[in-house]
Amino acid sequence: MRTVLAYTPPDLQEARPGVVRRRLVFFLAGYDPEARSRYRMLFVRELLLSARRFGEPAPKLGRLSEEAGGLSQVWQIAPRPEIGDAAVDYEVLHWDDLVARDGQRLRLVNIGLLVAGTLHALMIGLLWRFYRFNHRYGNVIVYPFVMVVALALVSGLIAAVVHPHLGTGFAHSLGLPLALSLPLALAIGVAWIAAIDRPLNRMFFWLLLRSWVFHWQHGQGWRPDYEARLDAFAERAAARIAEARASAEPPDEILLVGHSTGGLTAAELAARLLDRMPDLGETGPVLSLATLGSALPLVVIQPRAVRLRAQVARLVASRRLVWCDFQAPQDWMNFPGFNPVLDVDLPETGGTTANPIVRSAQFKRILTAETYAKVRNRPFRMHFQFLMANELPGEYDYFRMVLGPQYLRDRALQPIIGPEPVRTRR
Template identity: 55%
Template sequence: MLPLDYTPPGLAEAIPGAVRRRQIFYIPGYDPEGRTRYRMLFVREVSRWAKRFGLPKPRIGPATLSPDGRVQGWSVAAEPAWGAARTDYDVLLWDDLVVRDFARSRFVSAGLLVLGTLQVIVTGLMVRFYRLNWKYGNVILYPFVLLLILGLGTAFIAGLVHAHLGDGFGHSLGWPLWATVPLGLLVGLGWIKAIEALLNRVFFWQLLNDWVFNWQHGQGWRPDYAARLDAFADHVLARLAALAAEGASIDEVMLVGHSSGAMTAVEVAARVLARDPTLGTGAANFALVTLGSGLPLVALQPRATRLRAEIAALCTSHRVVWVDYQAPQDWMNFPGFNPLQELDFALGDRPATNPLIRSARFRDIISPETYHRVRWRPFRMHFQFLMANDRHGAYDFFAMTLGPQRLRERVLTPRHPSAAAPDAPAPLDPETAA
């Protein structure tokens, strides 16, 4: 067992019985293409997963989009061959907010990046980020350093233009300063525009806007995001109420968040529990799953008092089972982060019930060939949380979300997805099954 594994002493008691029907609310991370990326990723990877482990291909229903464009849904039929549950999947979308960030003036985004980065450096937060995961510390500083390089390059080009058109060299044209400086800056900025495709390939604007969002949220400057959290909570409660009115028997309600969406899932879970005192008290357990979370980016900021209060409420609630999956191989999460230890909660005599912390153990579930191919591709490794395993392992996204085990029991006593089908063929070789 890795040192980061943690089981809280007050963990909620088990609810008996297998899962026959599960309702999932999935929240993607800070991604401008959320409404297209995750459906395609799910369909592709669940098909690979079934093929690799010799299971029947899941029957996935067509995708639907809510009238307001904020919820994309589909269903996965139960598969009796291995005891799979029927799963209804709602993706809670906030990519329109991300697209709006990307459409913001680049000068404004750059200015916000500089302010946010300098603040966490001066206040010492950057040191804490590096202590938790030096790789993520590098990811945070990466757009700031690249912005400085771009700024120096622009200044250098502007200086050359001024020298050749102004009074810099003997053969210069002798143009006045008021003409050469603006022209030089335009040429310098044009150089940045010319390498736009390269900047996108190295995720410069993605990581810049992502960090700015987290910093703004920590400062309480994202009312649009706060409103979306309330809208998500409204949808979850309305969906569960509709299922109850239909007489549907739901065994597990699961809220899943990946990357920045893990923080969103925490905030939505806290709101839902606060508004519905019956949730998690009946035969259906309420489960929260956070994958590759960047929670400390906001939770450690001094002004993020509401988020810390919500985390504290979850850490002492018996109505939710919260599992936080981490991965040391992932650059963009914080392996070993435990909110009970890092956020200095004053829980009093209330026992800690959450979160269960587990390593996804990417080294065990990815083949050596795949691992060596993706180990220096941070985004690809980050998305392994949502992709098919090459090998059986305690962490398996599709066994967790489609299988018959409740989340609490899967984490404490994991079993492979084909355990209910002893005559299923052996897993295919990951290289030939890809």
């Protein structure tokens, strides 16, 4: 796997002159059952922190409103002329109800799906490819399977110890017939797992288990509920874009942002929008796509993900949008160095390679040494740094990307670096 996280496609869309004064942002969260309550709070907290840290004027945020029957949450951020910020409409498109529904399946069903998906990935060599891309993410994928095996072994051991006391193995055993003693022993062996459910949740066992199952199912074409939600996202986003373009003050840039599995979702949404709106990106606002710590490789390299590879190929060849993929070697749950142009057997793109720009978020440079030492071995904390305030100025800055005056293309190629912080600690 390549370790240099820098790639600029040869046929990249030409720069749009001027600066961004108005921006319409669509944010896609990852596989998160609590997205509806998490991302507004995270955005506000980290934006206020960033403003204080770098001595910027306090941002003015509008109230959150639920729209499209709860499909989206919307708020506005007023421009800050002192630092050149754009006026931003920020919309979070939700699919957390689908994630929550996965958690409502019987746990034995989820475990069965995990075992099937992991063994399938092992047999077809998929797991080894994940390890080559990022061995730490490979460990994250395998972790639930290893835990299931360990839990099963401990349960079997408990059942083996308990069974003689239920049947006829000891003088003071209950003397139950085998037809009763064996199932009861097995039930006792399994019951202890319920007693450690809270520690398992703190270890992200169930969430990571269901996350891998989702990505495997999607790669097999077995998630019609998710596909339907993507169509609903496309319908909603197309309507908002058409409304914004027809307004008295249309946006200069339409920015799709996807974090983690949301990077996959955002790419799929971008492909649908290009199909639905033939003039999008040709006239009017610039269309930009930012994927942050994307889980796209988890699905796109699966043999049966033919439709997704075709969509990615269209994005790669399209000069109607600019796609920038931000990666981080310090993040366990992304694939640093992955490039669909070089690492995926895509359909023919007509010889045009306009996307993606690949850049490193350089977490080690935008965090103080003290903070970096504290969080480097906390996978989820590091994974969310893509959406959090910088401690030090750097080329990657989430809030400069979504609020600042630069188009995504310019931000990736020639970023304006902000001032030194007036304080570097929380």
